[in-house]
Amino acid sequence: MKNPLQTFGFQILTSSKTGEPALPRLSRRGFIALSASLGSSCSMISSAKTDANDQVAKVDPASAPARTTANTTYRTPQVRGPVPRNPDLNLPASGPTSGITFSRVAVSQPYIAITFDDGPHPKNTPRLLDMLRERNVRATFYVIGRNVDLYPNVLRRTVSEGHEIGNHTYSHPILSKLGDSTVRDELLKCRDAVARAAGVKPRTLRPPYGALLQRQREWVHRELDYPTIMWSVDPLDWKRPGPSVVTSRILSNTTPGAIVLAHDLHSSTVDAMPATLDGLLNKGYKFVTVSQLLAMGNQTAPGQVASGQ
Ligand code: NI
Numbered sequence: 001m002k003n004p005l006q007t008f009g010f011q012i013l014t015s016s017k018t019g020e021p022a023l024p025r026l027s028r029r030g031f032i033a034l035s036a037s038l039g040s041s042c043s044m045i046s047s048a049k050t051d052a053n054d055q056v057a058k059v060d061p062a063s064a065p066a067r068t069t070a071n072t073t074y075r076t077p078q079v080r081g082p083v084p085r086n087p088d089l090n091l092p093a094s095g096p097t098s099g100i101t102f103s104r105v106a107v108s109q110p111y112i113a114i115t116f117d118d119g120p121h122p123k124n125t126p127r128l129l130d131m132l133r134e135r136n137v138r139a140t141f142y143v144i145g146r147n148v149d150l151y152p153n154v155l156r157r158t159v160s161e162g163h164e165i166g167n168h169t170y171s172h173p174i175l176s177k178l179g180d181s182t183v184r185d186e187l188l189k190c191r192d193a194v195a196r197a198a199g200v201k202p203r204t205l206r207p208p209y210g211a212l213l214q215r216q217r218e219w220v221h222r223e224l225d226y227p228t229i230m231w232s233v234d235p236l237d238w239k240r241p242g243p244s245v246v247t248s249r250i251l252s253n254t255t256p257g258a259i260v261l262a263h264d265l266h267s268s269t270v271d272a273m274p275a276t277l278d279g280l281l282n283k284g285y286k287f288v289t290v291s292q293l294l295a296m297g298n299q300t301a302p303g304q305v306a307s308g309q
Pocket of ligand 1: 209
């Protein structure tokens with residue numbers, strides 16, 4: 001007998017383990033199809049899960065609705081307990097590890113790189129992209145691969161508007177606690193998600209929470225050619241101190257060659273950006289991407305550290 005739910009487009013999943021009809025469960029696709037057929041968008045998705053052994057009724061891919069920002073879920077990465085802050089702030093800008101880790105770059109002109117972590121976000125990132133475009137500012141986005149898979153269009157726009165993409169892992173774990181093969185998987189999965197979405201590869205790595213052991217930084221650099229990018233200006237915007245505090249912290253701490261850390265995940269950070277970007281531009285700073293900033297540093301002759309006036 002046809003289950004009444006099927007009349008509305010739901011798929012009924014059965015268990016192949018027991019051969020018995022399982023309790024009707026709703027598949028995600030069925031739920032979305034129903035939403036679409038009712039002509040409404042829905043930001044909530046059924047939490048029903050399917051096992052690998054479940055038999056799923058065949059669905060014509062052409063009839064499956066495309067993922068949009070309205071029908072995908074997004075979860076703010078949860079941070080529990082104190083997170084390590086940048087332990088490299090006191091390192092010199094040049095030295096034996098300068099090719100592997102950068103917190104800032106020695107430059108002779110007022111160039112800076114502003115970076116945004118943890119996106120793409122379906123609303124905040126496009127809003128930020130508008131602000132950057134209005135001011136002709138280029139930024140670097142350290143994206144989470146999982147979010148790239150959810151919002152590939154946002155990443156495509158980011159790339160098409162001239163911004164640089166960096167690797168911020170696939171699922172935002174604390175890499176320093178993980179084995180090499182898991183770290184490698186996290187980085188490669190993020191890289192592949194970026195390549196799938198926008199046809200580019202991340203150029204540099206920012207480890208979540210800045211947590212990456214020196215030994216890990218060395219093999220990642222050797223194997224994947226990623227320099228580890230930390231930061232020299234941290235407004236602690238993830239604590240959501242309010243837009244004006246974020247702005248004043250960035251304006252008062254930025255110096256030439258700075259790498260500024262911010263998060264396009266948080267709407268209050270994006271709210272802070274018009275005043276922050278205008279303030280930095282008024283002070284004469286010129287925005288470049290992280291790779292551009294690194295290239296400027298590499299032009300400095302060995303032993304010569306450009307003064308950061
Ligand atoms: Ni992060």
